[in-house]
Every structure is written in structure tokens, then in C-alpha cells.
Amino acid sequence: MAQARALLREAAERLRAAGVASPEHDAGELLAHVLGTRRSQLLLLDEVAESAVGAYDDLVVRRAAREPLQHLVGRAWFRHVSVEVGPGVFVPRPETELLAGWAVEQARAAAASSGRPPVVADLCTGSGVIARSIADEVPEARVHAVELDPAAHAWAERNLAGTGVELRLGDLSSAFDDLAGTVDVLVSNPPYVPLEAWESVAVEARDHDPHLALFSGEDGLDAVRAIEARGVVLLRAGGVVGVEHADVQGESAPAVFSGSGRWEEVRDHRDLAGRPRYLTARRPR
The missing domain is CATH 3.40.50.150 (Vaccinia Virus protein VP39)
Known part of the structure; x- marks a missing residue:
């Protein structure tokens, strides 16, 4: 198990170093995607299973390489709707x-x-x-x-x-x-x-x-x-x-x-x- 806050903090630091414009936001969105929840619910989370940590790390690496966040989660929110997006x-x-x-x-x-x-x-x-x-x-x-x-x-x-x-x-x-x-x-x-x-x-x-x-x-x-x-x-x-x-x-x-x-x-x-x-x-x- 990994501490959720430490995981998010480390991911945000990696994204910031890579020049991502919204590192904290993106780190949270990626973890929420891996866990099948919403970013707002991460505040209630203490630990993350090791199986999810690996999947999360893979997404953080791709985001640090400047692959769009929306491609990684497969969806973009817009006004009151969301649409599927990708390459x-x-x-x-x-x-x-x-x-x-x-x-x-x-x-x-x-x-x-x-x-x-x-x-x-x-x-x-x-x-x-x-x-x-x-x-x-x-x-x-x-x-x-x-x-x-x-x-x-x-x-x-x-x-x-x-x-x-x-x-x-x-x-x-x-x-x-x-x-x-x-x-x-x-x-x-x-x-x-x-x-x-x-x-x-x-x-x-x-x-x-x-x-x-x-x-x-x-x-x-x-x-x-x-x-x-x-x-x-x-x-x-x-x-x-x-x-x-x-x-x-x-x-x-x-x-x-x-x-x-x-x-x-x-x-x-x-x-x-x-x-x-x-x-x-x-x-x-």
C-alpha cells in the first residue's frame, strides 16, 4: 500500500518538472481515473493498493511526456456534457x-x-x-x-x-x-x-x-x-x-x-x- 497524499505530491512534482501547466490537477485526475472515482473523493483516501500504484505511475510517465490528459482518461468534460476523445x-x-x-x-x-x-x-x-x-x-x-x-x-x-x-x-x-x-x-x-x-x-x-x-x-x-x-x-x-x-x-x-x-x-x-x-x-x- 502507498500513502495517497505522498503519491499525489510526488506525481505533481514530476509533472511540474516536465512543464505541465496544471500538475496538481492532472495528478489528481489521473489517480481518480485509475481508482474509478472522482478527484474530489481523493480527499477521503488514505492509501492506494500497489496494483493501482503501477497503473498510476504509467499514466504519470505518459503525462510527463506531454500526452494530453484527456487522451489518458479517454474523456473531456465541457459545460454539462462529456465526450470521448483520443488520437x-x-x-x-x-x-x-x-x-x-x-x-x-x-x-x-x-x-x-x-x-x-x-x-x-x-x-x-x-x-x-x-x-x-x-x-x-x-x-x-x-x-x-x-x-x-x-x-x-x-x-x-x-x-x-x-x-x-x-x-x-x-x-x-x-x-x-x-x-x-x-x-x-x-x-x-x-x-x-x-x-x-x-x-x-x-x-x-x-x-x-x-x-x-x-x-x-x-x-x-x-x-x-x-x-x-x-x-x-x-x-x-x-x-x-x-x-x-x-x-x-x-x-x-x-x-x-x-x-x-x-x-x-x-x-x-x-x-x-x-x-x-x-x-x-x-x-x-
Whole structure:
């Protein structure tokens, strides 16, 4: 038997030395995963069986090598839901919960003003986490999602099964011709990292997230431009779009929309750390 607190302390020290951003949190999550419990329950634990110590050590070694925590536990929590994740799909980030919350609010507002089920489209759905959150929190919504990467699409299929979300495999720039002019809320967390910013990307993302979900041209705005063009086709009059972007794109990403002259109410929004995080815009009524 090993002392739980000593085990956690040693693991956190190893993760900190390896450059992991949240060593105590990750050490606790990994031990809770091995023991089949929640991190909050570890406070009640005195000792850990030797059989579990070995499995825990293996996971700590992998996390110290900067393998994503979510890959090691096989799941990512997001708002009120969780999704399965692993190699081949972008790991959802906590910052994106703000964009998803905005989409939920807009879907509810569309339903209240029109008296009908709102139509929502999620471009570059990845794991499907935004679409799943909207379906969970606005159950009357007709939610559609599209993903280009077959590997990520397979994860989305798993995560959206039984939710009522209509998932497609395809390119955001040509998706949903059948929904043209009917969408109330368009939402996307697209790739937005400039190719030149390779070295600045966190090791976990750079080495484990699919590059198709990260990089988007020399300035990182190729996907944003495609979403702007597609939004003009898909959204009904008065419909809204929300797009996540890098914190250095707080001016350049909204400018894609304001510069086209096809949108109104173009605004940028900050995350909880005060960094530019996502833009929103409305099609003229």
C-alpha cells in the first residue's frame, strides 16, 4: 500500500518538472481515473493498493511526456456534457465553453422570437462537443454538424449518437446546401493557428491534436474567411454567427466579417482571462 497524499505530491512534482501547466490537477485526475472515482473523493483516501500504484505511475510517465490528459482518461468534460476523445480528434478547450454558451443563448432567443424549433449548424465540429452541448441545453433545436476529417468524424459519430444531431462528413465551405437561408445560429471552432506560429503551440496540441484542426493558412484566417462566405449562404435574415479565433486575432478575425460589408453587429468577445476569444455577427434583417 502507498500513502495517497505522498503519491499525489510526488506525481505533481514530476509533472511540474516536465512543464505541465496544471500538475496538481492532472495528478489528481489521473489517480481518480485509475481508482474509478472522482478527484474530489481523493480527499477521503488514505492509501492506494500497489496494483493501482503501477497503473498510476504509467499514466504519470505518459503525462510527463506531454500526452494530453484527456487522451489518458479517454474523456473531456465541457459545460454539462462529456465526450470521448483520443488520437485523431481535437481536444475541447475550456475557453470554447463561452462560444458554446453564446450559441445556446442565441438558439433559445431564436426559438422564443419565432415560436418554432431553432436551426443550428456547427461547422468543423471535431469531437461534436459544441453540437452536443446545444442539443443537450436546447433540446427542441434542430442541430446539424459537419466535419471534414474522417478520423475526427468517427469520434463525433460516437459522441453524437442518440442526441438527435444530424452529422455529416464534408467541407465547411460547401456543407448544407439543403439548409440555405434557413439557419438561425451558425457556430464554429475552426482551425485558426497561423502556419508560422508552429513553435508557439503547446506541446500537447502540436504533437497530439490533428494539424487539420489547428492550422489555417499563413495568417490563420483561411477557415474564418470560408465561414464568412458560407454564413451568407446558410443564415436566414437576422441569423447570427459565432466563430472562435486566436487571442492575437481579436481585430483581424472580426475584420473578415466587417470588411465584407455583408454583416452587421460585428463584435469581438473576451474569455474569462480577458483575452480576445470569439467574434459574432448578424445577417441584416
